[in-house]
Amino acid sequence: MAKNSHALFSALFFVLLIGASHAGGGIAIYWGQNGNEGTLSEACATGKYSHVIIAFLNKFGNGQTPEMNLAGHCNPATNSCTKFSADIKDCQRRGIKVLLSIGGGIGSYSLSSPKDARTVATFLWNTFLGGKSTSRPLGDAVLDGIDFDIELGSTQNWEHLARFLKGYGKRVYLGAAPQCPIPDKFLGTALETGLFDFVWVQFYNNPPCQYANGNITNLVNSWNRWTSSVHAGKIFLGLPAAPAAAGSGYIPADVLSSQILPVIKKSTKYGGVMLWSRFYDGQNGYSDSIISSV
Numbered sequence: 001m002a003k004n005s006h007a008l009f010s011a012l013f014f015v016l017l018i019g020a021s022h023a024g025g026g027i028a029i030y031w032g033q034n035g036n037e038g039t040l041s042e043a044c045a046t047g048k049y050s051h052v053i054i055a056f057l058n059k060f061g062n063g064q065t066p067e068m069n070l071a072g073h074c075n076p077a078t079n080s081c082t083k084f085s086a087d088i089k090d091c092q093r094r095g096i097k098v099l100l101s102i103g104g105g106i107g108s109y110s111l112s113s114p115k116d117a118r119t120v121a122t123f124l125w126n127t128f129l130g131g132k133s134t135s136r137p138l139g140d141a142v143l144d145g146i147d148f149d150i151e152l153g154s155t156q157n158w159e160h161l162a163r164f165l166k167g168y169g170k171r172v173y174l175g176a177a178p179q180c181p182i183p184d185k186f187l188g189t190a191l192e193t194g195l196f197d198f199v200w201v202q203f204y205n206n207p208p209c210q211y212a213n214g215n216i217t218n219l220v221n222s223w224n225r226w227t228s229s230v231h232a233g234k235i236f237l238g239l240p241a242a243p244a245a246a247g248s249g250y251i252p253a254d255v256l257s258s259q260i261l262p263v264i265k266k267s268t269k270y271g272g273v274m275l276w277s278r279f280y281d282g283q284n285g286y287s288d289s290i291i292s293s294v
């Protein structure tokens with residue numbers, strides 16, 4: 001008996017060791033804003049991504065009828081995006097978390113009050129998460145969570161939306177994509193709730209805190225501030241997957257792998273790398289180049 005339990009303990013210990021040696025970071029990828037990037041299933045079948053973030057629900061709040069935009073992939077208005085329900089389930093079967101991103105750089109969204117935040121939370125729960133609605137643009141697949149990519153409109157009430165969404169249960173994951181300057185103008189207050197599981201910080205289009213011309217100082221200093229001062233589950237280094245994917249902040253894959261990842265991985269908050277976007281990653285092969293170092 002004692003011998004057996006010792007063997008069991010050894011086996012468990014071995015599994016934990018193996019698990020730990022593979023406990024590096026993941027790659028989170030935004031999908032949805034280019035019809036030529038392939039399907040969600042194809043993205044997940046590459047085996048490269050830990051999180052897929054569907055972008056975007058870009059109209060909601062303040063009494064507006066919510067609208068989703070998935071570029072050339074499908075048209076939510078004619079209900080042709082429900083075909084992605086099977087893709088979402090396929091990704092989840094592979095252990096990939098699938099989130100819906102709300103906001104984005106183009107759109108019409110804001111939360112006019114805490115009550116409005118509750119209305120939007122109820123809508124998101126019924127339409128994309130575990131609730132029920134006659135109108136589910138992504139079909140009956142239950143997404144793993146909601147990502148806040150709030151870049152315009154009002155700075156107010158996002159913390160209430162986070163609280164209402166997390167109120168549905170721990171397994172509703174919350175993601176956020178703040179800009180690297182601290183505090184983020186739109187998401188700073190929401191991040192203070194400590195309710196976010198994944199914070200993929202945009203270290204691009206932000207010269208004060210991004211990589212530039214071979215100099216990693218500003219980026220590393222900013223990363224250290226994020227990981228030491230922002231209360232979140234895991235923090236991801238958000239990057240453009242190709243030079244054309246952002247106005248500035250692209251990091252050559254060899255610089256990322258040899259100079260930056262070894263430094264930022266020292267933080268226990270390190271969750272991996274976020275890339276904008278699946279389209280550019282496909283064009284540039286960026287995740288192929290960095291995955292062994294992530």
Ligand SMILES: *[C@@H]1O[C@H](CO)[C@@H](O)[C@H](O)[C@H]1NC(C)=O
Pocket residue numbers: 215216217218
């Ligand atoms: C890198 O950037 C930092 C911060 O702007 C600056 O202080 C430093 O001199 C730069 N290093 C080099 C080698 O240019």
